[in-house]
Amino acid sequence: MTHRWNGAVFGMTGAILLLGAGTRAVVMGARPAHRTQTVNVQMIGDEKGNRFVPANITIHVGDVVTWTNISGAHNVVFWADSIPAGTQTSLQGKMSATMGPLTGPLFAAPNATYTVSFAGLKPGTYKYYCLPHLALGMRAQVVVQP
Numbered sequence: 001m002t003h004r005w006n007g008a009v010f011g012m013t014g015a016i017l018l019l020g021a022g023t024r025a026v027v028m029g030a031r032p033a034h035r036t037q038t039v040n041v042q043m044i045g046d047e048k049g050n051r052f053v054p055a056n057i058t059i060h061v062g063d064v065v066t067w068t069n070i071s072g073a074h075n076v077v078f079w080a081d082s083i084p085a086g087t088q089t090s091l092q093g094k095m096s097a098t099m100g101p102l103t104g105p106l107f108a109a110p111n112a113t114y115t116v117s118f119a120g121l122k123p124g125t126y127k128y129y130c131l132p133h134l135a136l137g138m139r140a141q142v143v144v145q146p
């Protein structure tokens, strides 16, 4: 009698655990596959040259990139033909204070930052450069994964 009663309790517990697992799976399915993160890139101009550091970053759709001016005067300009096809208008919409097509403002002050959200943009490779230092090879890329 006691043994059967224990068995019934165990059975109920098992049912509750199953319900719990099912609920958790539904919640996970409703969340984005990936937690949004901010990736920082430095813009540097010193005796070693002008450069983005790191020059090659990989993020996911939904992530944010923040460029911080460390030294010198720089900006962020995306190449219209070196971003995923059909992305130009939406990327332009993500860029604040643009000076022209896909052309971010020039920053000369140390610690000035420029932020672009890649939420809603297509996965792919987004190549960009610094307008004042393009001829000096100041170029980089953001690889956006789904």
Ligand SMILES: [Cu+2]
Binding pocket: 045, 050, 051, 072, 073, 074, 075, 130, 131, 132, 133, 138
């Ligand atoms: Cu530059």
